[in-house]
Amino acid sequence: MAQDLMDRELDVLDKERVAPVETLRRSDEALRLPAVAPPTALPLEPPLVPQVGEQTRAVGLRAQRPDSRNHGLGLTRYIDDIALPGMLFAKIKRAGIASARIKRIDTSRAEAMPGVCAVLVGSEIPVNSFGPSLQDQPLLAHPIVRHAGDGVAAVAAVTEQIAQAAIDAITVEYEPLPGVYDALEALKPESYKVHGGDTNVYASKVIKRGDVEAGFAQAYRIYEGRYYTPGIEHAPMEPFTSIADWDANGRLTIHASIGRITLARCDLARTLAIPISRIRVIGTVVGGNFGGKNEIRHEPVLALLAKKAGRPVKGRFNRVEEFVASTIRHAFHMDYKTGVTKDGRLIARQVRMVLDGGAYCSFSETTLGKACILSTGPYEIPNSLAEGYVVYTNKTTAGSMRGFGAPQVCFAYESQMDEIARDLGIDPVEIRLRNMFREGSMSSTGQVLHSVKVKESLENAVKKFGWEVQS
Amino acid sequence: MKRRGRGLASMWYPVGFTVAANPSGAVVKVNEDGTAVVLTGTVETGQGALGVLSQIAAEALGIAPNDIHIVSGDTDTCPMDTGAIASRTTYITGNAIAAAAAMARDTLFEVAAGMLGVKASQLEAKDHKIQVKGFPARNVPIADVALRAHIVNGTPPIGSATWNPPTVPLDPETGQGKPFGTYVYATQIAEVDVDDETGEVEVLRVTASHDCGTAINPMLVEGQIEGGVFMGLGFAVQEEILFDKQGKQINCNLTNYIMPTTLDMPAVECDIVDSYDETGPFGAKAVGEPSLVPTAAAICNAIYDAVGVRIMSLPATAEKVLAGIKAKRAAEQKQIPA
Numbered sequence: 001m002a003q004d005l006m007d008r009e010l011d012v013l014d015k016e017r018v019a020p021v022e023t024l025r026r027s028d029e030a031l032r033l034p035a036v037a038p039p040t041a042l043p044l045e046p047p048l049v050p051q052v053g054e055q056t057r058a059v060g061l062r063a064q065r066p067d068s069r070n071h072g073l074g075l076t077r078y079i080d081d082i083a084l085p086g087m088l089f090a091k092i093k094r095a096g097i098a099s100a101r102i103k104r105i106d107t108s109r110a111e112a113m114p115g116v117c118a119v120l121v122g123s124e125i126p127v128n129s130f131g132p133s134l135q136d137q138p139l140l141a142h143p144i145v146r147h148a149g150d151g152v153a154a155v156a157a158v159t160e161q162i163a164q165a166a167i168d169a170i171t172v173e174y175e176p177l178p179g180v181y182d183a184l185e186a187l188k189p190e191s192y193k194v195h196g197g198d199t200n201v202y203a204s205k206v207i208k209r210g211d212v213e214a215g216f217a218q219a220y221r222i223y224e225g226r227y228y229t230p231g232i233e234h235a236p237m238e239p240f241t242s243i244a245d246w247d248a249n250g251r252l253t254i255h256a257s258i259g260r261i262t263l264a265r266c267d268l269a270r271t272l273a274i275p276i277s278r279i280r281v282i283g284t285v286v287g288g289n290f291g292g293k294n295e296i297r298h299e300p301v302l303a304l305l306a307k308k309a310g311r312p313v314k315g316r317f318n319r320v321e322e323f324v325a326s327t328i329r330h331a332f333h334m335d336y337k338t339g340v341t342k343d344g345r346l347i348a349r350q351v352r353m354v355l356d357g358g359a360y361c362s363f364s365e366t367t368l369g370k371a372c373i374l375s376t377g378p379y380e381i382p383n384s385l386a387e388g389y390v391v392y393t394n395k396t397t398a399g400s401m402r403g404f405g406a407p408q409v410c411f412a413y414e415s416q417m418d419e420i421a422r423d424l425g426i427d428p429v430e431i432r433l434r435n436m437f438r439e440g441s442m443s444s445t446g447q448v449l450h451s452v453k454v455k456e457s458l459e460n461a462v463k464k465f466g467w468e469v470q471s
Numbered sequence: 472m473k474r475r476g477r478g479l480a481s482m483w484y485p486v487g488f489t490v491a492a493n494p495s496g497a498v499v500k501v502n503e504d505g506t507a508v509v510l511t512g513t514v515e516t517g518q519g520a521l522g523v524l525s526q527i528a529a530e531a532l533g534i535a536p537n538d539i540h541i542v543s544g545d546t547d548t549c550p551m552d553t554g555a556i557a558s559r560t561t562y563i564t565g566n567a568i569a570a571a572a573a574m575a576r577d578t579l580f581e582v583a584a585g586m587l588g589v590k591a592s593q594l595e596a597k598d599h600k601i602q603v604k605g606f607p608a609r610n611v612p613i614a615d616v617a618l619r620a621h622i623v624n625g626t627p628p629i630g631s632a633t634w635n636p637p638t639v640p641l642d643p644e645t646g647q648g649k650p651f652g653t654y655v656y657a658t659q660i661a662e663v664d665v666d667d668e669t670g671e672v673e674v675l676r677v678t679a680s681h682d683c684g685t686a687i688n689p690m691l692v693e694g695q696i697e698g699g700v701f702m703g704l705g706f707a708v709q710e711e712i713l714f715d716k717q718g719k720q721i722n723c724n725l726t727n728y729i730m731p732t733t734l735d736m737p738a739v740e741c742d743i744v745d746s747y748d749e750t751g752p753f754g755a756k757a758v759g760e761p762s763l764v765p766t767a768a769a770i771c772n773a774i775y776d777a778v779g780v781r782i783m784s785l786p787a788t789a790e791k792v793l794a795g796i797k798a799k800r801a802a803e804q805k806q807i808p809a
Contacts, residue, residue: 067515208645208647261545261554283543283545406764432479443654454481454658457681
């Protein structure tokens with residue numbers, strides 16, 4: 001009888017199994033184990049024993065990457081493949097309102113939910129601010145919310161679903177505040193000040209060489225244009241994910257998909273107010289970075305939840321959080337004014353740029369600095385003046401992203417170069433050759449340049465593309 | 472009808488941080504059999520950095536890249552590294568590893584000098600041997616030297632080094648100074664088809680010629696260039712985060728944030744400029760970020776070449792291009808012939 005019941009149960013189980021029945025082994029059925037694919041040995045190469053005299057070209061070799069076999073066989077362990085015993089899952093409640101004061105947070109319903117192990121709000125964080133240059137960003141907003149993606153509370157629970165339900169059960173009462181949602185508006189004296197004070201400008205830069213006015217006075221023609229590039233998302237395949245784990249000595253291990261482990265360790269020490277020696281950061285193989293994973297994001301929150309719950313905690317952003325609660329590329333407003341001689345030589349360039357920094361500083365200073373320095377393009381311009389400002393707005397924080405301001409200014413200076421070439425009737429290749437840096441040229445900051453290969457890159461590209469230069 | 476155009480853009484890009492210190496440390500340990508372990512605090516972010524760093528260590532030690540094992544990304548075991556940012560890994564971490572490997576190699580030379588009866592300064596490491604410069608037949612296998620160093624001489628070959636690019640701070644008034652150790656250069660040319668009835672832009676091919684100093688691994692350089700063109704393509708014609716009037720993102724998911732797929736990818740013709748930078752490891756500089764910098768400008772210049780519309784704000788969506796075409800036609804119709 002019992003055997004019959006078991007057989008019937010196995011039948012049901014069999015029907016529910018995804019894998020074809022024939023792939024099952026008899027022993028699995030007897031043990032009522034889930035279906036497994038037939039075992040396959042790893043196709044490992046025989047061990048490579050170094051041979052004396054074997055030619056060892058290394059530099060310049062199209063060598064196989066050390067991680068390619070693991071990637072190819074699906075054996076790479078990304079952060080989300082890591083699970084620690086007893087691990088909990090965290091979720092962060094996002095403000096959903098861009099500018100507000102938190103009047104009250106009620107977490108009681110969430111705390112009472114079965115499966116919820118810890119709840120955290122901003123006021124419980126020892127040092128609730130971080131940032132690579134200005135420490136102006138809270139880990140969980142308290143009491144001011146400065147953009148819609150700001151976190152306001154966090155939960156750790158036995159499953160991600162319970163954590164999400166608990167987050168939904170937290171109620172936050174907001175007092176809406178005025179806001180500013182445009183970089184050029186934010187520059188105006190009467191604009192709402194995102195961080196108080198008397199201005200939204202939090203970094204500026206000047207790069208000045210020669211006398212730009214004298215240059216314009218000598219110019220045969222002057223070209224002016226206003227260029228704009230929007231904020232864009234890094235969109236890595238792997239969203240932010242980290243695990244926090246304490247030992248009994250109060251030593252914290254953070255597993256994180258992050259590009260800068262030493263900076264992360266400093267930020268963790270500062271925000272948690274514990275010595276650096278008590279923190280270990282293990283950087284896992286990063287599943288897409290592009291500048292978006294250069295600083296901590298939720299790691300101290302996970303650490304505090306793990307401490308409260310006494311269990312390891314994993315937090316992973318969903319795709320929407322990846323957009324609204326991580327950083328994005330700075331939107332740039334750029335005014336370019338360039339004076340040229342009749343034969344197409346650039347003799348003066350004035351650039352004024354305003355960067356939309358969003359709610360917090362992040363890597364804005366670096367982005368602004370690089371953009372101003374690079375704004376002349378790879379050209380010798382005797383008189384140049386670049387002025388840049390980055391402003392707070394109540395929008396998603398702009399931070400580091402592949403290129404740090406260079407793609408934005410390149411779009412402007414190369415679009416204008418094309419316009420100048422067409423207007424003067426000079427081939428776009430030829431006008432660039434007349435102006436490009438050479439070995440020993442001085443850059444916009446007066447740096448003497450070495451290993452300058454811009455002309456070679458142009459000549460190679462022209463040849464490879466099949467561009468016939470009209471002279 | 473589809474109109475074809477071509478456009479080009481050149482760029483320069485610095486390697487490492489702007490003035491600020493951004494050091495890398497490295498430890499290189501040669502094992503008893505002549506293979507080696509490298510410790511670095513950087514992290515593999517998918518670009519193949521650990522492969523490139525293995526090749527740099529292998530070159531310095533005269534062994535093969537797969538004789539190297541790299542331990543990375545752990546603050547407990549690895550020396551400080553500023554990390555995978557600012558296109559700095561090959562140049563700065565690479566310099567630190569090359570110097571650490573040279574230090575370990577010097578220990579091997581001291582041991583081999585006694586075995587070969589020459590001065591350490593006369594030796595070189597190549598093809599898994601320590602050999603006398605100019606007389607490669609006088610050599611000892613590197614494995615014999617390494618073992619001897621460990622168990623006879625008692626001098627395990629371990630090297631450690633740090634490197635930080637030399638810079639001069641910028642004058643706060645004028646911005647004059649030496650903010651970076653070195654720069655890379657590139658030119659990209661794009662060919663596009665623009666449909667003058669819909670405004671749709673199709674990027675057909677991109678020729679990308681990049682100076683990265685010595686290409687430590689040309690395959691990985693090409694990988695970076697192709698990835699950069701992909702990102703530049705999205706920046707040029709598709710990607711934009713839209714906000715509503717209250718500062719909330721509208722298109723914050725992959726269903727409505729439009730970015731390129733493989734179907735949008737143009738043919739990419741890569742060229743690596745013959746280049747050597749004496750300040751980089753074995754002449755290498757960088758390629759990571761620069762690969763996307765000129766793409767959008769090249770594509771927009773090609774759009775102008777095709778239909779005469781100057782794109783002043785990115786992205787060059789079909790709507791924007793079509794509006795430009797219509798405005799241009801209207802302006803032309805208004806002109807009264809002389």
